[in-house]
Amino acid sequence: MLSLYLHIPFCAQKCAYCAFTSFPVPPLSKWGAEGGGFFDAYLTELKKEIEFYGNKFPGEEIKTIYIGGGTPNLIWAENIISIINEIKKYFNTESVAEYSFEFNPFPQEEIYSIIKKLNAAYAKESRVRFSFGIQSLDDEVLKSAGRFTPQRGAKSSFGQIVEFLRWLQQYKQENNVFNFDFIAFGKFNETRSGNLQLRDQGKLQFFENFVQSWFADSFSLYTLELSEWSKWHTLKKSDPSLQDRHCEWNEAIWIENDDLIPEEFQILKEILLESWYHRYEVSNFAHPSKNSIHNMTYRTMENYLWLGLASSSFLDKEHSKILNVLHWQREGWKGFGLRLTNTKNLNDYLASKRLDESKTIEMNSKDYLIEKFFLNFRTNQWIKDINEFKEILVPNYEKKIENYINQWFIFGVAPLWKGKRRDLPATHFKLTDSGMDVFNTIITDLMQEI
Numbered sequence: 001m002l003s004l005y006l007h008i009p010f011c012a013q014k015c016a017y018c019a020f021t022s023f024p025v026p027p028l029s030k031w032g033a034e035g036g037g038f039f040d041a042y043l044t045e046l047k048k049e050i051e052f053y054g055n056k057f058p059g060e061e062i063k064t065i066y067i068g069g070g071t072p073n074l075i076w077a078e079n080i081i082s083i084i085n086e087i088k089k090y091f092n093t094e095s096v097a098e099y100s101f102e103f104n105p106f107p108q109e110e111i112y113s114i115i116k117k118l119n120a121a122y123a124k125e126s127r128v129r130f131s132f133g134i135q136s137l138d139d140e141v142l143k144s145a146g147r148f149t150p151q152r153g154a155k156s157s158f159g160q161i162v163e164f165l166r167w168l169q170q171y172k173q174e175n176n177v178f179n180f181d182f183i184a185f186g187k188f189n190e191t192r193s194g195n196l197q198l199r200d201q202g203k204l205q206f207f208e209n210f211v212q213s214w215f216a217d218s219f220s221l222y223t224l225e226l227s228e229w230s231k232w233h234t235l236k237k238s239d240p241s242l243q244d245r246h247c248e249w250n251e252a253i254w255i256e257n258d259d260l261i262p263e264e265f266q267i268l269k270e271i272l273l274e275s276w277y278h279r280y281e282v283s284n285f286a287h288p289s290k291n292s293i294h295n296m297t298y299r300t301m302e303n304y305l306w307l308g309l310a311s312s313s314f315l316d317k318e319h320s321k322i323l324n325v326l327h328w329q330r331e332g333w334k335g336f337g338l339r340l341t342n343t344k345n346l347n348d349y350l351a352s353k354r355l356d357e358s359k360t361i362e363m364n365s366k367d368y369l370i371e372k373f374f375l376n377f378r379t380n381q382w383i384k385d386i387n388e389f390k391e392i393l394v395p396n397y398e399k400k401i402e403n404y405i406n407q408w409f410i411f412g413v414a415p416l417w418k419g420k421r422r423d424l425p426a427t428h429f430k431l432t433d434s435g436m437d438v439f440n441t442i443i444t445d446l447m448q449e450i
């Protein structure tokens with residue numbers, strides 16, 4: 001069984017904090033009725049890649065299909081459906097558990113039209129998930145980040161988000177799961193009494209009301225992490241006077257404060273937990289049974305193919321063997337799986353030079369265990385046998401885990417024996433909510449290397 005992710009690396013404009021591989025292009029509507037030829041070349045290559053893997057794994061059952069980006073709504077419903085039809089030619093899609101689509105909220109009418117078409121096309125499927133990148137309700141953040149511009153079909157900010165959400169309710173059908181992405185930017189003000197509070201209390205109240213309405217099935221909540229490739233990072237680096245300043249605006253540049261970002265995350269997280277969204281992964285919250293099925297396939301090391309520019313796939317031992325035309329596949333190979341990464345170079349991808357062989361990793365048992373522990377531990381799933389990971393953990397890991405249990409960062413249970421708890425140390429572990437908050441610290445402390 002495989003899960004498929006298809007990457008659409010285009011956006012109407014580059015967000016100032018973005019480090020993903022995506023290129024700014026005008027939306028399809030600006031290219032005229034036929035959509036111009038720009039996307040066609042990319043979609044043709046994407047379909048060739050589907051065909052390549054389809055021929056390797058003919059009739060393989062597909063668990064989930066995820067169209068992500070970038071901004072997939074730029075290519076419109078017709079192209080999204082044609083990509084999925086291509087998948088259906090080669091693979092068994094009879095029992096796909098989830099179709100997911102990542103959209104930005106604008107231009108509003110175009111988004112509704114795409115949702116309507118996709119909902120009609122997949123009305124009989126068990127789940128159609130739409131994930132909307134809202135990111136922030138703060139006008140200054142959104143404008144500075146370049147998320148509210150005419151290029152994106154957005155003229156104002158907060159008011160337009162409210163408008164988008166209000167009308168969105170009409171388009172939700174029974175098999176839909178609606179997810180909303182937010183980022184904690186850490187934007188606080190000092191009050192007269194000297195305390196810090198989130199800059200805009202009215203927007204915070206709106207967020208709370210929205211969460212409490214239960215219209216959303218799930219939320220992704222991230223903390224702002226500026227990669228060195230992002231515009232904000234480059235701007236900050238280019239001006240030495242900005243280096244030591246935090247939490248302020250300077251010519252529309254957001255100067256992030258590393259301490260305040262987790263503080264905002266805590267505020268937003270509490271609102272979600274109080275409204276019964278459970279935290280099923282460090283950055284993800286959902287109502288029961290509304291977890292992203294696709295995202296959990298990564299966390300549990302199931303087979304998935306990421307197709308498109310700069311994509312990275314994982315195939316287990318059995319599936320890796322099937323790709324034996326690849327030259328690194330040797331006779332008698334004892335690997336545990338393959339991590340395959342596609343090129344980041346658009347011209348290379350368009351010339352069918354898809355794979356970046358320098359980044360292809362044949363995973364040995366240690367590589368496999370490192371990834372498995374790192375990914376499993378981010379979720380609310382149990383690590384069922386910690387001894388399985390012994391060789392990648394620090395020598396005194398048992399003592400450390402015991403300390404974390406005492407501090408309520410890790411939840412541990414002992415095995416049951418004849419219905420009674422045996423007097424043995426815990427072997428089943430998972431992070432508590434506070435543990436998830438400091439996931440990076442705990443994982444670095446427990447693992448020999450990451």
Ligand code: SF4
Pocket residue numbers: 010011013014015017018019020022069070071104133
């Ligand atoms: S919409 Fe997403 S992928 Fe596109 S530029 Fe913004 S953050 Fe990057």
